[in-house]
Amino acid sequence: MQIALILIVIVVLIAVLMYNSLIGKKNQVENIFAGMDAILKKRFDLIPNLVASVSQYMEHEKSTLEKVTQLRTQAMRPNLSDEQKITLDAKLSSALGAITIAMEAYPDLKANENVMHLQRSLNEVEEQISAARRAYNQSVTDFNNAIEMFPTNIMAGWMNLQRRAVFEITVMERQNVDVGALFNR
Amino acid sequence: MKSTSELTDFYYKELYGNLNELEKVRLQILSQLKWYGGMGLVVFILFAIWMGKNFGLFHPFSMAIVIGFIALAGMFYRSMTQEYAKDFKTKVITPLINAIDPHLLYNPDFMISQHLFERSNLFPHSIDRYSGNDYVKGSIDGVPLEFSDIHAEYQTKDSKGRTQWHTLFRGLFLVAEFNKYFKAKTVILPDQAEKSFGTLIGGWLQSHNFSRDDLIRLDDPAFEKAFVVYGNDPIEARYILSHSMMKRLLEFQKKVSYPLFISFVHNHIHVGIATKKDLFEPTIFTSLLDYKQAMEYINTLRYTIGIVEELKLNERLWSKA
Numbered sequence: 001m002q003i004a005l006i007l008i009v010i011v012v013l014i015a016v017l018m019y020n021s022l023i024g025k026k027n028q029v030e031n032i033f034a035g036m037d038a039i040l041k042k043r044f045d046l047i048p049n050l051v052a053s054v055s056q057y058m059e060h061e062k063s064t065l066e067k068v069t070q071l072r073t074q075a076m077r078p079n080l081s082d083e084q085k086i087t088l089d090a091k092l093s094s095a096l097g098a099i100t101i102a103m104e105a106y107p108d109l110k111a112n113e114n115v116m117h118l119q120r121s122l123n124e125v126e127e128q129i130s131a132a133r134r135a136y137n138q139s140v141t142d143f144n145n146a147i148e149m150f151p152t153n154i155m156a157g158w159m160n161l162q163r164r165a166v167f168e169i170t171v172m173e174r175q176n177v178d179v180g181a182l183f184n185r
Numbered sequence: 186m187k188s189t190s191e192l193t194d195f196y197y198k199e200l201y202g203n204l205n206e207l208e209k210v211r212l213q214i215l216s217q218l219k220w221y222g223g224m225g226l227v228v229f230i231l232f233a234i235w236m237g238k239n240f241g242l243f244h245p246f247s248m249a250i251v252i253g254f255i256a257l258a259g260m261f262y263r264s265m266t267q268e269y270a271k272d273f274k275t276k277v278i279t280p281l282i283n284a285i286d287p288h289l290l291y292n293p294d295f296m297i298s299q300h301l302f303e304r305s306n307l308f309p310h311s312i313d314r315y316s317g318n319d320y321v322k323g324s325i326d327g328v329p330l331e332f333s334d335i336h337a338e339y340q341t342k343d344s345k346g347r348t349q350w351h352t353l354f355r356g357l358f359l360v361a362e363f364n365k366y367f368k369a370k371t372v373i374l375p376d377q378a379e380k381s382f383g384t385l386i387g388g389w390l391q392s393h394n395f396s397r398d399d400l401i402r403l404d405d406p407a408f409e410k411a412f413v414v415y416g417n418d419p420i421e422a423r424y425i426l427s428h429s430m431m432k433r434l435l436e437f438q439k440k441v442s443y444p445l446f447i448s449f450v451h452n453h454i455h456v457g458i459a460t461k462k463d464l465f466e467p468t469i470f471t472s473l474l475d476y477k478q479a480m481e482y483i484n485t486l487r488y489t490i491g492i493v494e495e496l497k498l499n500e501r502l503w504s505k506a
Contacts, residue, residue: 032420035420036420117504120502124503124504127365128420128424131420131422131424132420134423135419138403138404139419
């Protein structure tokens with residue numbers, strides 16, 4: 001009788017620990033996603049400024065600038081799902097990357113202190129976003145591992161927890177890093 | 186900044202006169218040391234024989250005499266080399282630092298403040314004795330930095346009530362401004378646990394370290410192998426530790442070859458290089474003109490001051506002006 005009682009207590013204890021660790025991991029993913037959302041908003045705030053100060057110089061780049069503005073409007077719509085946010089964010093990143101590359105062809109821009117400051121702020125935000133993505137990917141990996149590995153997978157099945165998607169780093173973004181280095185020359 | 190070979194040239198050409206002068210003093214001290222050392226040894230042996238006959242060698246009184254003798258010898262040694270050490274710092278280390286950058290200030294008796302050392306969050310332990318010397322302050326490529334030798338200790342009492350001193354950190358401690366804004370605390374330590382217990386158990390131990398913030402796992406396997414990172418903001422930790430920064434820190438670790446303790450707190454980078462010895466001190470038993478010795482002074486200064494270039498702290502790609 002007593003042994004059975006002890007066994008039940010142990011099983012309950014393990015179940016509680018597993019449940020809590022899964023919830024902890026799920027919340028960590030959400031927490032980091034919220035942190036990333038805040039940084040993405042920072043980028044949304046920068047874009048109109050950048051577009052406004054750059055557009056008078058970059059006559060030939062009108063379509064790219066319009067695309068950025070359009071993407072920003074789309075990404076700022078309320079009630080977007082996490083997946084939609086992730087895709088729009090990736091598109092915005094590559095469009096902004098295209099602007100940065102195009103800026104290389106306009107020496108006047110480099111002489112403009114205001115544009116240079118915006119460029120530096122954008123660099124900063126881009127790096128913060130990249131950091132947030134890496135943090136998010138790590139937390140998602142931890143979470144996915146937990147819901148797929150034994151024995152937490154059984155508990156995760158009862159709790160109806162689903163695998164989450166990690167961010168994919170696009171080829172364009174890898175180029176961004178190089179552009180940053182070019183800029184410093 | 187001057188290259189190592191330029192500094193070596195400077196050491197042997199410009200400082201040759203000073204080095205020669207000091208070398209003479211060194212040889213004089215050495216011969217005196219040999220003479221007094223020999224005399225001391227003879228006296229000590231005679232005394233030991235006499236003590237052994239009268240009290241026995243392991244009598245508390247004999248032990249006290251031995252300890253007293255060692256302390257006396259230490260004091261004697263220090264008083265004999267004090268002037269020489271001071272001369273060495275003004276005639277060799279000061280010009281060497283000026284050659285690296287004329288705007289750097291050097292004070293042989295001063296040290297990094299205990300406040301900065303504690304702020305780094307690298308050694309979360311109370312400090313009972315804090316000392317240091319060879320303080321350098323200035324800015325390299327517009328990046329303010331300061332460093333010095335530091336010896337931080339704490340004491341414990343054993344079961345018999347005797348105090349014991351333990352070294353918390355001994356080596357070079359550097360603080361420099363970092364080129365990105367951040368609010369969180371990020372601490373990077375040498376990876377002891379994973380080295381001694383393997384990835385599985387070591388990793389578990391690291392994630393359950395209660396004296397530290399949360400464990401942060403990074404996406405660079407080589408970096409993860411060499412270091413363990415704790416921080417209170419996973420996003421900011423990765424913002425500071427970009428892929429290129431992790432690579433640079435690894436490169437720096439390879440160059441330095443002593444355990445590295447690095448933290449990012451309060452918009453500053455704090456670096457502790459645990460050399461476990463007092464740096465920039467003159468040698469007594471080897472020549473100051475010895476190439477290996479010269480390289481140690483030059484390399485230590487170069488990699489410490491070169492940290493700005495090495496970690497690209499002077500890069501102004503971000504909004505922080």
